[in-house]
Amino acid sequence: MRLLSTGSGEVVRGPVHHPLFARYYARLSVSAETRLGMARIRERLLAGLSGRVIEIGAGNGLNFAHYPGAVAEVVAIEPEPLLRRLAVQAGLRSQVPVDVVPGAAEALPVKSEAFDAAVLSLVLCSVQDVARTLGEVRRVLRPGGEVRFFEHGRGGGAAMVLTQQALDRTVWPALFGGCHVSREPVAALREAGFRLGPHRRVQLPENGPALPTSFCALGVAWRQDRSDAP
Ligand SMILES: C[S@@+](CC[C@H](N)C(=O)[O-])C[C@H]1O[C@@H](n2cnc3c(N)ncnc32)[C@H](O)[C@@H]1O
Numbered sequence: 001m002r003l004l005s006t007g008s009g010e011v012v013r014g015p016v017h018h019p020l021f022a023r024y025y026a027r028l029s030v031s032a033e034t035r036l037g038m039a040r041i042r043e044r045l046l047a048g049l050s051g052r053v054i055e056i057g058a059g060n061g062l063n064f065a066h067y068p069g070a071v072a073e074v075v076a077i078e079p080e081p082l083l084r085r086l087a088v089q090a091g092l093r094s095q096v097p098v099d100v101v102p103g104a105a106e107a108l109p110v111k112s113e114a115f116d117a118a119v120l121s122l123v124l125c126s127v128q129d130v131a132r133t134l135g136e137v138r139r140v141l142r143p144g145g146e147v148r149f150f151e152h153g154r155g156g157g158a159a160m161v162l163t164q165q166a167l168d169r170t171v172w173p174a175l176f177g178g179c180h181v182s183r184e185p186v187a188a189l190r191e192a193g194f195r196l197g198p199h200r201r202v203q204l205p206e207n208g209p210a211l212p213t214s215f216c217a218l219g220v221a222w223r224q225d226r227s228d229a230p
Contacts, residue, residue: 025059041150050068055119059083059086084102120137121150125179152181153217161182181213201217
């Protein structure tokens, strides 16, 4: 939680303030670009996008370098102050225009139906409310707009799932900036009314022992309107 001072002197708490995690993530995520092949995954995640894009929980902005030139503008929402500062710097180096904006996924500070695409990358694990977040993503996408996602979640067999659930109930969220390892992002997208397109499982790291965060899904989904439903 972050203390914010308003003009009236009133002090309110910001929604996401994880200074230790932010420092840790800022370093780890950069080395993961090459060590875990994350740069390649980000490239695939964003390939072919165009128009106006909203990225939710942009972190330190590592996706920005991978947006194709056909993207007219990225609005990057990031609530954590340190990560947001790093995202602003990454935005200045980006080839496409990036506007980094404070805010939370559960109440996106943007107009309805304003975006052609939304990007969710390693963020559904960390938001406070997945259903509200996806409701907001749906609201801000134009009809037929797409979601590109790369998310980790539940997987790896019964013993691993039990471990993931135990971690989520105990130390994991406190240690890793609110992250949960047993959520089911693909099912959540479906339940939120998105039509799933091609998506595939990715294990990270590809080789070696699996970690609670190893079970990822990379893919696309579309905002489905009630009239499109089968
Ligand atoms: C694991 S990091 C991923 C960052 C980035 N998307 C990436 O691909 O490297 C999770 C991010 O979600 C952000 N986050 C946490 N809770 C959030 C919320 N309620 N709304 C929006 N972003 C949130 C964190 O501040 C952090 O930047």
